[in-house]
Amino acid sequence: MIDSKLFIDKNHGLSIRKQCEILEINRSGLYYEPKGEPQQNLEIIEIMDRHILEEPTAGVLTMQSMLQDRGINAGYERVRRLMRLANIKPIYPRRHLTQWKRNDYIHPYLLRNLAITHSNQVWEIDITYIPMAKGFMYLTAIIDVYSRYIVGWGLSNSLDADSSLRVVKEAIRDHGKPMILNSDQGSQFTCKEYIDYLKDQQIQISMDGKGRALDNIYIERFWRTIKYQHIYLNPATSGVGLFTRIKKWIEKYHYRAHQGIDRTKPINRYKMAA
Incomplete structure (x- = not known):
């Protein structure tokens, strides 16, 4: 703890x-x-x-x-x-898949060969470890795949499902509902509360295949960017300091030309095609 x-x-x-x-x-x-x-x-x-x-x-x-x-x-x-x-997960296929009780809440991957043509069509959500000068926290973020815009994020000191669900609810409150929300098969995204909420919102649920590298690639690339360009360079000394710095960095990220979307800015692409 x-x-x-x-x-x-x-x-x-x-x-x-x-x-x-x-x-x-x-x-x-x-x-x-x-x-x-x-x-x-x-x-x-x-x-x-x-x-x-x-x-x-x-x-x-x-x-x-x-x-x-x-x-x-x-x-x-x-x-x-x-x-x-630290929620560090390799992306190779496992030889033996454990049959967990939560398998009832695992859903198929819906993004294969899907043409993503507008904002709020597909979101991806994930959780990553954020090192600090002393200790660490977890960052949950949701990226709009079409625009690479971060529609929601939050910090927590635990991997519980409530923190992830809170980020989803706030993203929907601020930006409306996506057609599809993709995640991995982590316990936060296969619990009853998370699944029931998405179903109540009539959001299609998509989940990565075990260990497939490309299934959640856009949020994975975002992790790499924020960690190498910001987090690792000067670890925060307090949670509020970390929150403030991530907030400012994401705001700047939204206004930077993004190579993956033809050098357009995520905020412009998101608003233009929403």
Whole structure:
């Protein structure tokens, strides 16, 4: 568990209550000392997070070998636990697919050979690990595939489904509903609450095949961009500082020419074709 106090700036102009609301942290977490990850584990996570951007197929054994090459001895179970903690997922097909109870909520992939011609036709959602000077947080973001515009995002100190669903609800509130919302098969996106909400909104649900590299490629590329151009360069020291910096960076990103959409700006393409 991550110490929530690492994310709060008591000297910030915002009240602690408001900071907790922004960062989706329960205020009760400020009044006790949960056990945090040792600094060496945080360093290992950051190394693996960088590595997965360069070698997306790297699984536990590959990560373990890579760490050994760097002089870091970490056992298989330790590497696996830290990868799960940081939501670091390789994109190779697994030989044996575990039959989970939540399979009832897994949906087929709908984007293959689909012509994406306008905004709010297809959104992609994902969660990624964001390193900080001390500790880390999780960033959930939703990208409009046609325009590459970020229609919603949020920070949290947990991987619970409520945080992801909140980002979806806020994106729909601000931008309307997509026809299709694509995700991976993570527990946040295969829980009853998430699926029921999308069905109530009459949104088609699309999910990546296990380990397929291209199924959620646009949000994956966004992760690479924001991490290399911003997050890794100067890690934030507080959650509110991280929130403010990501907000400003995304605002600038929307007004930059994007190579993947013929050098147009995401905000212009989104509004033009909405």
